[in-house]
Structures are given as C-alpha cells and as structure tokens.
Amino acid sequence: MSGEGAERVVMVTGSTGLVGNAVRIVTEKEKQPGEKWVFVSSKDADLTDIEATRAIFEKHRPTHVLHLAAMVGGLFRNMKYGCDFLRINMLINMNILEISHQMNVQKVVSCLSTCIFPDKTTYPIDETMVHNGPPHNSNYGYSMAKRMVDVMNKTYNEQHGRLFTSVIPTNVYGPHDNFNLEDGHVLTGLIHKVYMAKKNNTPFTIWGTGKPRRQFIYSLDLARLMIWAVREYEEVTPIILSVDEEDELSIKEAADIVVEEMGFKGEVTQDTTKSDGQYKKTACNAKMRKYLPDYKFTPIRQGIRETVEWFTANYDTARK
Numbered sequence: 001m002s003g004e005g006a007e008r009v010v011m012v013t014g015s016t017g018l019v020g021n022a023v024r025i026v027t028e029k030e031k032q033p034g035e036k037w038v039f040v041s042s043k044d045a046d047l048t049d050i051e052a053t054r055a056i057f058e059k060h061r062p063t064h065v066l067h068l069a070a071m072v073g074g075l076f077r078n079m080k081y082g083c084d085f086l087r088i089n090m091l092i093n094m095n096i097l098e099i100s101h102q103m104n105v106q107k108v109v110s111c112l113s114t115c116i117f118p119d120k121t122t123y124p125i126d127e128t129m130v131h132n133g134p135p136h137n138s139n140y141g142y143s144m145a146k147r148m149v150d151v152m153n154k155t156y157n158e159q160h161g162r163l164f165t166s167v168i169p170t171n172v173y174g175p176h177d178n179f180n181l182e183d184g185h186v187l188t189g190l191i192h193k194v195y196m197a198k199k200n201n202t203p204f205t206i207w208g209t210g211k212p213r214r215q216f217i218y219s220l221d222l223a224r225l226m227i228w229a230v231r232e233y234e235e236v237t238p239i240i241l242s243v244d245e246e247d248e249l250s251i252k253e254a255a256d257i258v259v260e261e262m263g264f265k266g267e268v269t270q271d272t273t274k275s276d277g278q279y280k281k282t283a284c285n286a287k288m289r290k291y292l293p294d295y296k297f298t299p300i301r302q303g304i305r306e307t308v309e310w311f312t313a314n315y316d317t318a319r320k
Helices: 018-029 050-060 075-080 082-102 137-160 186-200 219-232 251-261 286-291 300-313
Strands: 008-013 035-039 064-067 107-111 163-169 171-173 204-207 216-218 239-241 268-271
Touching (some): 008 018, 018 035, 064 219, 075 137, 082 107, 163 219, 171 186, 171 219, 186 204, 204 251, 216 300, 219 239
Parallel strands (some): 008 035, 064 107, 107 163, 171 216
C-alpha cells in the first residue's frame, strides 16, 4: 500500500449517494488503524468550481481520493439532458483530478459506469474495450464524460507520474439509493413501484419488455471492493467490479424477485411502449477475480430483501 507510515486520509466525494453511504457503513464497521475517511457532498463544495474544489482539498488534505461525485440520472433524464450530463461531469472530473495533482494526492480512484462501453460490441465486455466505438445514444453525454476520466488518468500518469485510476461497477442497488420512479436505478425503481402497487391495490407495471439483461451488484459489496481498490489497486487502467457473468438477470427476473420479497399478490403487467435501453452490457470480471479469486458476493435475493426492508422502514425519508 502506498503511503506507509503516515496516516492515510481518504476523501470520498459524492458521499450522500448510494455508494457513498455504503462506503461509510463499511469503513465504520471495518476500521483500519492509520486510516481516516472523510465524506464530502455537494453541500460542502461545488465541484464544478475549481476554487471551491481547491478549498475542500485544502481543508481535508487527503492523501487518497475516492471520487464518486457526478450528475446522475436514469435513462429518460439522460436522453433529455445529454449536454448537461456531459458538461457538468466533465467539469467535476477535471477539477478533481487537477487539484489532486496540484495537492500531490497519492491515489485517486474514480467511479465510472458500464454505459461507457461501445454500444456495438462483442460480449462479455472487458477493460480493454472502453474506447472501441461510440457508447449507446441514450446516455451519450454522461458516457463520454465518464470515458474521458480514463483518458485523463492515462495522461496524468504519463506526463506527471500520477496514480489516478478508475473502477467500473455494473448495475448497483441497495439501501440509501434514489428510489425515484422515473429516474432511479432499475432495481430500486422496481421496488418503489411494487411498494406503491401493494399500498394502493393497483397493478404493478414493468416498463419495457423486461428482456434486457443486467448484472446487479449490491452496494455494500461494491463499497468493499472500492475500499480494496483505494488500499491495494495500483494499475492506472480501469478494473470492472461486477458479479460473475452467470449471475446476470433479465429485468423481468429481477422484478419477479422483488414481487416475491415484497409479498405482492396483485396483477403484474408490462408497458412495452416504454424504451428498453441497451439489451445487455454483460461484463467480464476476470481482472477482479485475478486479484480477488475468493470474493463472495451477496446473493441477489438476500440483497433485494435487505433493500426492500430498508426502503419499507425508511419510506418517508428515502430519496424518491
């Protein structure tokens, strides 16, 4: 691990989101001596402003940064506000990496997304394929802003010797997510819809055909893997953090588990006029398995059960 001897100060940006909350939970439960975790959010600094970014770095003096902050949204918001997603995320990422360079931060681990991969590609996708063609048009702006992080990591390393790297998670779900019905992650959106259908005694409607396939990773599993990357991962090239390929589910299969775990007995319908987005994004986690051959992921049913329990208990205050 880099920076032995001195205290490691890890600053987490975007800390109030799904993954940031999971990182906070795991680091509080599994403390390491000589390590301090600092969690910052948009309330603490406007990361699109380079001077505000500099000020938060000067305040906390991080040795390491886990960069989760981003403008995010679901399929339909991405299609509507593509320019905003490109511009705002580019500003945030450029400021974080440049100030990290100026302040001599030892390592930055940025969070990317599988949507950065080419739309037309062979499967499974792996870390070598990021720049092999344009991403899917439905989230082009967001995807290209995230893809440029990989370009910046490479150039900061080549010109300045910086260890700036990135992780690429597949579809994340878990407690503290944004359960917005139109704009949240797939699984948490399904949970909220089933909750409302059960509460109001109305049918539960799955948007689209239900056929698209996804690899879902539980937020606490992802948090542990990101913490590992901060402590141990020394490559500049990205690493995919994902469940195994055989754990891929269709949206319909995921919805069926949500229905069962919520005890919903009503009618289930599908609105096939709604867009499906990409049919599949199957990701290969062989690189991660090379480092962590025995990592055990939370089974999807258990993860959904825990998320359902959290959402039900925190319905009034959950983001939605």
